[in-house]
Structure formats: structure tokens, C-alpha cells
Amino acid sequence: MKMAWFAAFLIVMQFMFILSVEGIGVNWGTQAAQNLPPSTIVQILKDNNISRIKLFDSDTWTVSYFANTGIEVMLGVPNNQLASLAKNYDKAKEYVKENVTLAYKAGVYIRYVAVGNEPFLKSYNGSNHDTTFPAMQNVQKALNEEGYGDKIKVTTPQNADVYDSGLQGPSAGQFRSDIRDIMHQIVSFLKENDAPFLVNVYPFLSLYQNPDFPVEFAFFDGGANPVVDKATSYTNMLDANLDTLVWALKKAGAPKLKIILGEIGWPTDGHKDANLDGREPEEHRAGDFERHWGILKYDGQPKFPMDFSGNGKEVWPVGAKNVKYLEKQWCVFNTDIKNMTKVPGNMQYACQMADCTALNHDGSCDKTLGNTDRISYAFNMYYQMNNQDVRACDFEGLARLVDQNASTNECLFPIGIESAGRRLGMNVGASGVVGVLVLLLLFSHH
Ligand SMILES: *[C@@H]1O[C@H](CO)[C@@H](O)[C@H](O)[C@H]1NC(C)=O
Ligand SMILES: *[C@@H]1O[C@H](CO)[C@@H](O)[C@H](O)[C@H]1NC(C)=O
Ligand SMILES: *[C@@H]1O[C@H](CO)[C@@H](O)[C@H](O)[C@H]1NC(C)=O
Ligand SMILES: *[C@@H]1O[C@H](CO)[C@@H](O)[C@H](O)[C@H]1NC(C)=O
Ligand SMILES: *[C@@H]1O[C@H](CO)[C@@H](O)[C@H](O)[C@H]1NC(C)=O
Numbered sequence: 322m323k324m325a326w327f328a329a330f331l332i333v334m335q336f337m338f339i340l341s342v343e344g345i346g347v348n349w350g351t352q353a354a355q356n357l358p359p360s361t362i363v364q365i366l367k368d369n370n371i372s373r374i375k376l377f378d379s380d381t382w383t384v385s386y387f388a389n390t391g392i393e394v395m396l397g398v399p400n401n402q403l404a405s406l407a408k409n410y411d412k413a414k415e416y417v418k419e420n421v422t423l424a425y426k427a428g429v430y431i432r433y434v435a436v437g438n439e440p441f442l443k444s445y446n447g448s449n450h451d452t453t454f455p456a457m458q459n460v461q462k463a464l465n466e467e468g469y470g471d472k473i474k475v476t477t478p479q480n481a482d483v484y485d486s487g488l489q490g491p492s493a494g495q496f497r498s499d500i501r502d503i504m505h506q507i508v509s510f511l512k513e514n515d516a517p518f519l520v521n522v523y524p525f526l527s528l529y530q531n532p533d534f535p536v537e538f539a540f541f542d543g544g545a546n547p548v549v550d551k552a553t554s555y556t557n558m559l560d561a562n563l564d565t566l567v568w569a570l571k572k573a574g575a576p577k578l579k580i581i582l583g584e585i586g587w588p589t590d591g592h593k594d595a596n597l598d599g600r601e602p603e604e605h606r607a608g609d610f611e612r613h614w615g616i617l618k619y620d621g622q623p624k625f626p627m628d629f630s631g632n633g634k635e636v637w638p639v640g641a642k643n644v645k646y647l648e649k650q651w652c653v654f655n656t657d658i659k660n661m662t663k664v665p666g667n668m669q670y671a672c673q674m675a676d677c678t679a680l681n682h683d684g685s686c687d688k689t690l691g692n693t694d695r696i697s698y699a700f701n702m703y704y705q706m707n708n709q710d711v712r713a714c715d716f717e718g719l720a721r722l723v724d725q726n727a728s729t730n731e732c733l734f735p736i737g738i739e740s741a742g743r744r745l746g747m748n749v750g751a752s753g754v755v756g757v758l759v760l761l762l763l764f765s766h767h
Pocket of ligand 4: 661
């Protein structure tokens with residue numbers, strides 16, 4: 322049952338509309354305290370025969386590493402740039418010149434520009450409603466003017482919450498009413514431009530947000546009660562979700578639009594349903610699992626078997642090579658300290674800044690660590706995230722450095738990695754995404 326989710330991707334799915342998988346790729350999220358160098362990421366892709374990557378920005382330094390690798394690249398434009406690209410065509414021209422066409426000329430095989438990232442999430446309160454489509458239009462127009470219109474297509478990654486079918490099954494699928502007009506405009510634009518529709522689907526979030534969601538329906542092993550919709554019987558959430566999209570596209574006048582599943586996956590820690598078996602639900606609680614998406618650990622080593630060739634074999638991905646770890650030093654709670662008054666405040670500080678999600682209820686270190694080890698775990702994460710700066714192992718005198726491995730059998734106290742330098746190093750810290758690569762799938766209609 323292990324990783325049924327991942328292994329079963331490429332199994333033929335029972336779609337009402339026959340979609341078939343054309344290819345596979347990964348996302349590279351760089352919001353981590355320490356990033357692997359782009360050259361290492363390129364090597365991981367080559368070693369695993371992965372020929373497509375999606376980025377979340379268009380940083381020229383990072384992008385340059387994909388030159389002459391044959392890897393297809395999807396650049397990203399963050400949401401915070403939508404307004405200026407929408408309002409000011411010169412900004413779009415400048416972006417295309419500096420971040421897109423220069424790299425293309427240097428041999429980076431840029432296929433797509435993803436404008437915005439899930440810009441219509443309800444939690445954004447509509448703040449990107451007026452800017453996303455004009456920004457897309459401006460960027461595509463600038464690409465066309467530079468002569469790249471046929472080669473590089475603009476699209477926009479949407480969360481699956483932009484469409485729904487109420488309780489009626491996929492055939493009732495349509496775009497969400499508050500953004501239906503915008504989505505229909507975007508869909509027509511994509512159709513005219515022969516660009517794909519990009520969607521992120523996370524069955525885990527359906528489960529997380531709704532305790533009544535049938536767990537079996539999030540997997541592929543057929544244990545769920547099928548949802549029957551007209552002539553089609555759905556046994557898993559992904560099939561039903563994608564068919565809901567296809568129905569929504571059909572109603573928007575573009576039934577044959579190519580679909581790219583931009584992100585999909587299951588987090589592996591930080592929540593009771595987030596683990597390597599991807600199951601065993603009991604009682605539902607909130608948790609911070611956001612940084613545990615992805616198929617590799619923070620140091621580029623694989624978390625679980627996954628066969629990128631689609632043959633469903635139990636093979637482990639090839640991990641990052643020549644990773645440069647920091648010294649074998651850990652920051653731990655000084656057990657000479659008897660007055661614990663200052664501990665909670667310092668621990669809270671460490672966990673706000675660094676990643677303590679393994680300590681969450683039912684996280685990987687939750688059950689096995691005693692109280693002082695929990696404090697040590699938090700201190701160590703903060704210290705490693707700060708590149709083992711000695712000043713990051715003080716905590717008002719509560720902490721000390723050790724050179725014996727502080728890990729226990731069940732709980733890894735990680736050692737940081739050398740950061741990828743000027744642009745990427747320490748750029749986010751607090752909200753680091755540990756899992757660097759998330760899957761991407763391309764579908765086409767038959
Ligand atoms: C990648 O493809 C090459 C050539 O087809 C093959 O020899 C190699 O085993 C593949 N590697 C993996 C990890 O699938
Ligand atoms: C374009 O590249 C510059 C320089 O690398 C970078 O600062 C900027 O953020 C990039 N733009 C986008 C949208 O990523
Ligand atoms: C959306 O509105 C809620 C409630 O008014 C607010 O807490 C939240 O910060 C807003 N989010 C954004 C992105 O503006
Ligand atoms: C423990 O430390 C706090 C703050 O540093 C101090 O106020 C308190 O008196 C100390 N308690 C004992 C028993 O020494
Ligand atoms: C520390 O110990 C853990 C558990 O035995 C092990 O997995 C890890 O590789 C060790 N770390 C180092 C830096 O040796």
C-alpha cells in the first residue's frame with residue numbers, strides 16, 4: 322500500500338473523457354532556508370530522466386542553469402507582480418526581455434510562463450481578480466512581439482477550488498460562480514493561444530478541510546464506494562476532480578483544452594494523515610504540513626520509492642549527489658539548567674522561525690521524544706537553519722553545542738546543508754518548504 326498515490330499515477334484512469342498522461346515533471350520550490358544549488362537540481366533531473374520542471378519565479382541566475390540541458394522549463398511569475406504587469410505593459414516587456422528571452426537565447430528551453438500562482442484562492446479575498454488576466458495578456462503580447470509567441474505560452478496555475486460540482490458529481494462541474502466570467506475569459510484566451518490549463522489538485526487538503534471526506538476516495542486502490550455519475554463510475558478523487566474540470570471547460574467552450582496537473586502530492590509529516598503510508602486516519606487536528614510536500618527531503622534525498630518511468634515498480638529516485646553538509650554539530654538544551662522559566666518563550670521563538678512540524682501531534686518525532694529532547698529538537702532546527710551560526714545556539718543561555726549526534730532512533734535531528742549562495746540562501750526562513758520537488762503531470766485528450 323505504500324505510496325499507492327504516487328505509484329499509481331500512470332495507471333490508466335477511468336475518465337469519462339479519455340485523458341492520457343503524456344509526460345511527467347516536477348516543481349522546484351525554493352522557499353527553503355537552505356537551497357540545493359541549481360546545478361544539483363539539474364543533475365537530479367538528469368539522473369531520474371525527468372525532462373520537465375516548473376519554477377515559482379523567473380530568477381535569471383537559477384534559470385541559467387537549465388541552459389542546454391534539454392529540460393523543458395515553465396517559468397513562474399509570483400502573485401505580487403500581477404498588479405504591475407497588468408497595469409503597465411512596459412513592465413511586461415521588461416520582464417519578457419530580461420527573464421524570458423535572454424535565457425531562451427542562451428539555450429534554456431522555456432515552454433511556458435505561469436502567471437500568478439493559485440491567484441483566485443478564496444483566502445486572497447479577490448485581490449487578484451482584476452489583475453491576473455490582464456497580466457497574462459500583457460506577458461503573452463510581449464512574448465509575441467519578441468517573436469516567441471509560438472514557442473512560449475502563457476498560462477496560470479489554478480487551485481482546484483476554481484471549479485466545483487456541488488454534490489452532483491463531475492458532470493455538474495463548472496467554474497466557481499464568483500470568478501466564472503474571469504475563468505471563461507481565461508479559458509478562451511488559452512484556447513485561442515493553444516496553451517494548456519494548469520491545475521493543482523491536493524486530495525490531502527480535501528481530507529484536511531473536511532473530516533467527512535471519504536479517505537479511501539483519496540487513493541487509487543479501489544477501496545472507496547464508487548460515485549456514479551450518469552454512465553461513469555468514479556472510485557477516486559483525482560479522476561472525479563479532473564473530470565469536473567473537463568466538464569467545466571466544456572461549458573466554457575473549450576472541451577479539448579490540454580490540461581497540466583501542475584502540482585499533486587501528499588505531505589509526509591506534520592499531520593496525522595501525513596506519513597509515508599499516506600493513511601491511518603484517526604482523529605482530525607490542525608497541523609503545519611505545508612513544508613512536507615514533495616518527493617525529496619531538504620537535502621535532496623528521496624523520501625519514498627517512486628518510479629518516474631510510470632511502470633509502477635518499487636524503485637527509489639536517484640538522490641542529490643555531493644551534497645555539502647555543514648559540520649557535525651548539534652544545538653541542544655543544556656540539561657544543567659534547572660530553572661525552566663525561560664524555556665517556553667525560547668522554544669516558541671525557535672519554532673516560529675524554524676521548522677518544528679515533526680513535533681506536531683502525530684508528527685514523526687511527536688510520540689518518541691521526551692520533554693528535554695523536544696526542546697533540543699527546536700533549538701537544533703533553528704541553529705541549522707541559521708547555517709550553524711554560534712549566535713543561533715544561545716537561547717538566553719539555555720542551549721549548548723554538541724558534536725555527538727543528537728538524533729534518536731525514531732527522530733532525526735538534521736544537519737543543515739551549505740546554501741546555494743547569494744540569491745537563494747536564507748531567503749525565507751520561517752516558511753521553508755522542505756520537500757523541494759513536487760510532481761507535475763501532463764495530460765492530453767484522445
Ligand atoms: C534513464 O534513461 C536511460 C536511457 O533510456 C536509462 O539507461 C536509465 O536507466 C534511465 N534511468 C532511470 C533512473 O530511469
Ligand atoms: C527576473 O530576474 C531578476 C534578476 O534575476 C529577478 O530579481 C526578478 O525577480 C526576476 N523576475 C521574476 C518575475 O522572477
Ligand atoms: C482576507 O480577509 C480576511 C478577513 O477579513 C483577513 O483576515 C485576511 O488577512 C485577508 N487576506 C488577504 C490576503 O487580504
Ligand atoms: C527562574 O528564573 C526566573 C527568570 O529568570 C526568575 O524570576 C525566578 O526567580 C527563577 N526561579 C528560581 C526558583 O530560581
Ligand atoms: C545521526 O543519527 C541518525 C540516526 O541514527 C542518522 O540517520 C544520521 O545520519 C546521523 N547524522 C549524522 C550527521 O551522522
